[in-house]
């Protein structure tokens with residue numbers, strides 16, 4: 394077991410052209426060798442030597458030794474990428490360290506959560522995908538986006554990719570997993586009385602990753618949209634919520650059809666109601682925003698169907 398090294402030591406290992414080309418070469422060679430269904434290919438020393446522009450085998454041997462343990466794994470069959478090697482080589486190959494190309498403003502569907510107008514525009518701002526309302530000039534949403542995401546798409550397909558990423562992230566966050574690093578998230582529900590959001594939802598779920606220090610915030614109503622009870626409820630009404638962007642739910646909160654409220658304290662409990670037409674699905678949450686129970690309500694008569 395090697396001793397714990399500092400982050401500077403780890404990055405210093407990469408400050409060398411030959412080592413970066415070794416990592417690239419391993420990724421390229423694996424890509425060429427791996428058939429469908431095969432695991433990660435392990436490369437023999439001679440195979441790595443074939444792919445890398447290095448003066449002699451002793452130099453290659455030295456650099457491979459430096460990378461092994463951190464960026465490469467070595468078995469009797471050869472070399473392959475470690476977890477850190479995977480992350481760094483994909484980062485290098487996708488050129489996600491470059492500045493993203495600009496895009497927009499591009500009109501997008503949906504309603505402004507603040508003023509109710511259908512005047513939303515997407516653009517890139519401070520390297521974030523951002524939606525602004527041109528009527529009230531407020532920012533409606535901001536989502537992280539990668540340079541490769543922008544480089545390989547345009548227009549509608551770019552907007553679709555943002556929706557997909559945010560829906561996938563929201564599903565992991567709801568189940569307590571950090572989409573960034575995979576660690577456990579702890580969640581809290583907090584009241585935000587001064588929230589600019591409509592009164593229908595003034596509760597926010599804050600999920601914190603104590604490993605990578607990422608924090609994710611979501612209105613309580615949106616945090617349950619991808620719960621199976623909500624997915625099924627909407628699916629039966631012709632709506633696939635998993636294909637919707639967060640900003641496409643604003644209309645429901647703006648009109649007060651989606652609401653949240655605190656129903657008990659110590660221990661705290663919350664209720665979210667997602668209404669569609671005369672029907673609704675109610676989700677009951679605990680203080681960590683975990684859904685404890687759901688029920689369907691049909692019509693205004695309050696006929697219940699528990700699930």
Ligand SMILES: [Zn+2]
Pocket residue numbers: 505506507508509510526527528529530531
């Ligand atoms: Zn507006």
Ligand SMILES: [Zn+2]
Pocket residue numbers: 571572573574575576602603604605606607
């Ligand atoms: Zn994390």
